[in-house]
Amino acid sequence: MTDIQYLAPTSLDEAISAYAAADGAGRILAGGTDLLVQMQAGMVEPGLIVDIKNIAELTAIEGSAESGFVIGAAVSGATLEKHPGFGEAWPGVLEGLNLIGSTQIQGRASFGGNLCNGSPAADSVPGLVAAGAVVTVQGPDGRREIAVEDVPAGPGKTNLAPGEIAVSITLPAKSAGQSDAYLRMIPRTEMDIAVVGVGVNLTMDGDTCTAARVGLGAVAPTVLRVDDAAAALVGSTLDDAALEAAAAACRAACNPIDDKRGTIAYRTRVAGVLLKRTTAIAAERAAQA
Amino acid sequence: MAKKLHISTTINGEPEEFLCAPSDTMLDVLRNELDLTGAKEGCGSGDCGACSITLDGTLVCSCLMLAAEAEGKEITTIEGMAAGETLHPLQQKFLEEAALQCGICTPGMLVAAKALLDQNPDPTETEVRFWLAGNLCRCTGYDKIVRAVMDTAAEMRGAAK
Numbered sequence: 382m383t384d385i386q387y388l389a390p391t392s393l394d395e396a397i398s399a400y401a402a403a404d405g406a407g408r409i410l411a412g413g414t415d416l417l418v419q420m421q422a423g424m425v426e427p428g429l430i431v432d433i434k435n436i437a438e439l440t441a442i443e444g445s446a447e448s449g450f451v452i453g454a455a456v457s458g459a460t461l462e463k464h465p466g467f468g469e470a471w472p473g474v475l476e477g478l479n480l481i482g483s484t485q486i487q488g489r490a491s492f493g494g495n496l497c498n499g500s501p502a503a504d505s506v507p508g509l510v511a512a513g514a515v516v517t518v519q520g521p522d523g524r525r526e527i528a529v530e531d532v533p534a535g536p537g538k539t540n541l542a543p544g545e546i547a548v549s550i551t552l553p554a555k556s557a558g559q560s561d562a563y564l565r566m567i568p569r570t571e572m573d574i575a576v577v578g579v580g581v582n583l584t585m586d587g588d589t590c591t592a593a594r595v596g597l598g599a600v601a602p603t604v605l606r607v608d609d610a611a612a613a614l615v616g617s618t619l620d621d622a623a624l625e626a627a628a629a630a631c632r633a634a635c636n637p638i639d640d641k642r643g644t645i646a647y648r649t650r651v652a653g654v655l656l657k658r659t660t661a662i663a664a665e666r667a668a669q670a
Numbered sequence: 671m672a673k674k675l676h677i678s679t680t681i682n683g684e685p686e687e688f689l690c691a692p693s694d695t696m697l698d699v700l701r702n703e704l705d706l707t708g709a710k711e712g713c714g715s716g717d718c719g720a721c722s723i724t725l726d727g728t729l730v731c732s733c734l735m736l737a738a739e740a741e742g743k744e745i746t747t748i749e750g751m752a753a754g755e756t757l758h759p760l761q762q763k764f765l766e767e768a769a770l771q772c773g774i775c776t777p778g779m780l781v782a783a784k785a786l787l788d789q790n791p792d793p794t795e796t797e798v799r800f801w802l803a804g805n806l807c808r809c810t811g812y813d814k815i816v817r818a819v820m821d822t823a824a825e826m827r828g829a830a831k
Contacts, residue, residue, distance in 0.1 A: 483804020
């Protein structure tokens with residue numbers, strides 16, 4: 382780690398021009414819970430670190446459940462948890478972020494960092510995919526919006542163009558009868574990496590599901606949006622047949638790795654089980670929403 | 671070598687200035703430059719909590735924070751916990767109830783436990799255990815630690831009445 386440069390600009394334009402000028406040698410520092418670990422391990426040796434936490438837009442929480450929340454990409458889990466309205470509006474999105482690491486990690490970990498680190502097992506991403514969240518990114522060529530599920534390109538890789546920085550995450554306006562949930566399976570009881578993660582976002586009209594989105598993590602090179610699972614739920618009363626069809630769609634979407642945390646067969650089976658459990662929680666919440 | 675950065679910050683309520691390399695962690699600077707060796711390096715990767723400090727009131731691992739990020743911020747460490755010779759109630763209770771063995775995890779446990787009680791004076795045992803899940807004790811002394819935190823909380827609530 383020689384000749385490294387640290388910048389903490391207060392404007393996004395300044396951050397982008399420095400980051401773009403570093404020509405691939407730059408790294409964005411949000412909470413640092415992945416970046417510093419990678420630096421300590423010698424996995425990355427950045428020439429430039431751009432700390433984005435002094436940029437107001439990157440650490441702001443704007444909007445409301447009715448208008449749609451806009452969460453700065455560097456807002457920490459601890460900060461978002463304390464927000465008076467967010468957890469009630471998007472309990473599943475919040476539980477995905479809050480499941481990352483310990484209390485200490487929550488003091489720093491962010492949606493932007495979790496998403497741009499590109500881990501297939503990123504806990505905050507399936508819930509964002511299910512919510513229909515959109516990421517605002519800005520680079521040398523200006524600002525654009527990308528669906529969350531289109532950001533990861535594979536383990537450790539994103540579809541952000543060179544010089545682009547994730548600025549904020551926008552959640553859609555909430556509708557009546559709508560809520561969400563996130564569950565993950567880990568071999569331990571706390572603080573581990575997901576073997577499977579499922580985010581479900583449902584809109585219920587009485588007993589009937591009128592809209593659904595499903596995000597599935599840790600079972601493919603990227604977090605997935607599983608439209609077939611959502612389609613199996615919509616129009617149903619979340620009866621056993623609909624749940625089994627949705628679970629089967631999740632199993633079919635799996636393309637996982639075998640590792641010490643879980644085999645391919647185990648991850649695939651658990652994806653279906655978690656779909657059912659997460660849907661049940663989201664439905665219970667939607668009945669109150 | 672990269673140019674050193676000049677950082678102005680506040681540590682345990684006192685203004686502090688230091689020079690650091692851009693890649694130095696806050697833990698490096700606390701221990702090696704400022705002689706604040708209470709925060710320990712356990713894992714260096716944010717898993718063990720032995721280096722816990724607060725940054726603008728939020729509990730963080732100082733091993734996962736660049737020292738340069740301290741600019742303009744307020745940091746508290748274990749060294750700021752006692753008021754002169756008077757121990758913080760958590761420190762006193764850890765002693766009375768022998769909530770430590772080798773002591774390596776203790777500064778991090780205390781800093782983390784204080785951060786909990788500052789925001790939740792009446793935690794359940796489950797809340798204490800979840801809150802401290804990022805602080806590892808290799809002597810396996812968790813029960814005494816959790817009990818000491820619960821007893822301190824009860825005592826501080828009693829004193830506040």
